[in-house]
Amino acid sequence: MATWFSEGDIQIEKIITLSDIKGYVLPHAGTEYTKQVLNSTLQFKPKKKFKNVYIYYLPAKKEENININGKKYYHEYYVPWKSLQYFFGKDIEYIGINILQNNKSKIYNKNSIYIISADFSHFLPF
Numbered sequence: 001m002a003t004w005f006s007e008g009d010i011q012i013e014k015i016i017t018l019s020d021i022k023g024y025v026l027p028h029a030g031t032e033y034t035k036q037v038l039n040s041t042l043q044f045k046p047k048k049k050f051k052n053v054y055i056y057y058l059p060a061k062k063e064e065n066i067n068i069n070g071k072k073y074y075h076e077y078y079v080p081w082k083s084l085q086y087f088f089g090k091d092i093e094y095i096g097i098n099i100l101q102n103n104k105s106k107i108y109n110k111n112s113i114y115i116i117s118a119d120f121s122h123f124l125p126f
Contacts, residue, residue: 004066004075005082009035012043012087021046023114028057028076031083042087050113053088055080056097057117074098076117084115 009031024041027034057076064072073081077096085094108114 052112
């Protein structure tokens with residue numbers, strides 16, 4: 001069975017700090033398969049300080065498909081969350097927004113970063 005997240009897959013060689021980053025579109029497939037996208041995207045680090053990371057995700061399954069020590073997660077949330085937590089640290093609050101359960105839009109807050117959890121592997125022939 002493949003591992004959904006591995007710290008060893010996050011290897012950013014050069015950090016580029018930018019002042020206008022409001023968020024990211026990040027893959028939610030396992031880091032083994034998406035490490036190039038994660039590393040290329042996360043090399044761009046926001047200059048601003050932020051307290052919250054909102055991760056918007058659309059689960060493909062009705063039930064959570066990751067079980068870590070009795071806690072269950074959708075991989076669409078888990079992979080971006082763990083990748084960002086490894087990159088930014090644990091002093092930030094990571095808030096998952098399952099768009100099937102919560103259709104209330106969040107008002108932009110300058111003290112937050114917004115993530116869209118995406119799947120870049122579906123429909124490749126298109």
